[in-house]
Amino acid sequence: MIFGHEDRGIDMKIFKTRDYADMSRKAANLISAQIILKPDCVLGLATGSSPLGTYKQLVEWYKKEDLDFSKVSTVNLDEYRGLNKDNAQSYYYFMNENLFSKVNIRKEATFIPDGADPNPERACAAHEEVIKRLGGIDLQLLGLGNNGHIGFNEPADEFIKDTHCVNLTQSTIDANSRFFESIDEVPTQAYTMGIRSIMRARKILIIVSGEEKADIVREAFWGPVTPKVPASILQIHRDVTLVADAAALSKAPL
Ligand code: GLP
Numbered sequence: 001m002i003f004g005h006e007d008r009g010i011d012m013k014i015f016k017t018r019d020y021a022d023m024s025r026k027a028a029n030l031i032s033a034q035i036i037l038k039p040d041c042v043l044g045l046a047t048g049s050s051p052l053g054t055y056k057q058l059v060e061w062y063k064k065e066d067l068d069f070s071k072v073s074t075v076n077l078d079e080y081r082g083l084n085k086d087n088a089q090s091y092y093y094f095m096n097e098n099l100f101s102k103v104n105i106r107k108e109a110t111f112i113p114d115g116a117d118p119n120p121e122r123a124c125a126a127h128e129e130v131i132k133r134l135g136g137i138d139l140q141l142l143g144l145g146n147n148g149h150i151g152f153n154e155p156a157d158e159f160i161k162d163t164h165c166v167n168l169t170q171s172t173i174d175a176n177s178r179f180f181e182s183i184d185e186v187p188t189q190a191y192t193m194g195i196r197s198i199m200r201a202r203k204i205l206i207i208v209s210g211e212e213k214a215d216i217v218r219e220a221f222w223g224p225v226t227p228k229v230p231a232s233i234l235q236i237h238r239d240v241t242l243v244a245d246a247a248a249l250s251k252a253p254l
Contacts, residue, residue, distance in 0.1 A: 011235075011236075011237075011238060011240075012221065012234070012235065012240050012241070012242055013240070013241040013242070014221075014241075014242045014244070014249075014254070015241065015242070015243045015244070016244065016245070016246060016249050016254070017243060017244070017245045017246070018245065018246060019209075019245050019246070019247075020053055020209045020210070020245055021053060022245065023053070023207055023208075023209050023243050023244065023245045024052075024053025024054045024056070024057055024207075025053075025057055026243045027051070027054040027057075027141070027205060027207045027243050028054045028057035028058050028061065030139075030205055030241060030243070031043065031054065031058060031139065031141065031205070032058070032061060032066070032067055034138060034139045034203070035067060035068070035069070035072060036067075038138060039068065039070075039071045039072070040071040040072070040073070041072060041073075041138040041139065042072075042073045042074070042075065042134045042135065042136065042137050042138050043072060043073070043074045043075075043137070043138065043139055043140075043141065044074070044075055044076075044077065044137040044139065044140030044141060044193075044198070044201055045074050045075070045076050045077070045095065045099070045141055046076070046077050046141045046142055046143050046151075047076070047077075047078070047091045047094045047095065047143075048143040049143075050143035050144070050207050050208065050209060051141060051143060051207065052098060054141070054207065055098045055099045056098075058099065058103070059099065059102040059103060062102070062103040062104070067103070068104065069103045069104050069105040070104050070105070070106065072105055072109065073109040073110070073111075073134050074095075074100075074105065074109065074110045074111065075111045075112075075127070075130060075131055075134065075137060075193075076091060076095060076110075076111065076112040076113065077140075077142070077150075077151035077152070077192060077193050077198070078091060078113060078151045078152045078190050078191060078192035078193065079091045079092065079112050079113040079114070079115035079190060079191050080115050080187040080189070080190050081115055081118075081120070081123075081165060081187060081189040081190055081191055082115060082116075082118075082187050082189070083115045083116070083187060084115070084116045085115075085116065089179055089180055089185075090115055091112055091115075092112045092115070095110065095112060111127070111130045111134075113126075113127045113163065113191035113192070113193075114126065114127075114191075115190075115191060120164070120165035120191065123165075123191050124162065124163040124164055124165060124191055125163075127163045127191065127193065128162055128163045128197065131193075131197060131200075136200055136201070136202065137200070137201035137202065138201070138202050138203065139201065139202070139203045139204075139205060140198055140201035140203070140204045140205070141205050141206075141207070142198070142204060142205070142206040142207070142231075142234075143206070143207060143208070144206060144208045144213060144216060144217065144220065144231055145172060145175070145216075145231075146171060146172075146175050146212070146213065146216060147169060147171045147172065147216070148216050148219060148220050148228075148229035148230055148231050148232065149169075149172065149230050149231070150195075150198060150206075150230050150231045150234070151192040151193050151194075151198060152166050152168065152172070152190040152191075152192035153166070153192055153194065153195055153198075153230040154166055154167075154168065154169045154172065154230070155169070155227065155228045155229065155230060156227050156228075156230070157227060158227050159194075159195040159196075159227045159230070159233060160194045160195060161194045161195055161196035161197070162194040162196060162197055163191060163192065163193050163194055163197055164191070164192065164194055165189055165190070165191055166189065166190055166191075166192050167188060167189055168186075168187070168188055168189065168190060173186045173188065195230065195233055199233065199234075199237055202239065203239045203240075203241070204234060204237050204239065204240040204241070205240075205241050205243065206231070206234060206240065206241070206242050206243070207242075207243045207244065208242070208243075208244040208245075208248040209244065209245045209247065209248055210245070210247050210248055211247040211248070211250060213244075213248045214247065214248055214249070214250045214251040214252075215251060216229070216231075217244060217248050217249060217251070217252055218251045218252050218253070219232070220232050220234070221234070221235060221242060221252070222252060222253055
């Protein structure tokens, strides 16, 4: 189901899906359309549980020869600071495991902030440089953190523009501890694309699933635009699509 939006003053396409599987298929459809229309596109990619089903669907369509990643380039939103590429919790590992090793993308065309680089200025500047060199992002896929974060842009007093090193909030550390053996192993810092780096993407696709995100969905897309809810900035992007399941939209004034 797609909703109109201008009447609420929000320039956003909203697809309400039945459930997570339906959300994943819809998101994969939108990403496929991008790849088909522009085979050498630049995709901005995300990690977390939200995009897993989307990546799985893209891999299936690749296997059926409906999709070709040979000319696609990708940049990822973020990476934990201090994790090496071979660490199973690194986003580098996640991306290889869930997408890159399963499709015909050129490894050298995939870019993730270098979490192993202890120098934040160098690692972040290098990532900004990559995005620039690729000519910007055509389609940026995003998940939504429980506290409204996008990438690892945590709630703050101001929007931080460029790729930067961030101190993760306790709520993010708690939420992400489910992927680690113990909470002490969760890194406390990450390198993340900034708000301007994200907002410069020509199109944005944000996917959200589950009732536990219903409050933050309402705040982010129907509340005021504020750095206290980083995703709220998406309300002023000119081409943003929200694909969310009925549970995540259960508190939205639709
Ligand atoms: C992590 C990632 C985000 C992601 C968010 C939500 O912190 N850095 O990019 O969107 O968590 O994760 P999930 O999709 O697992 O709820």
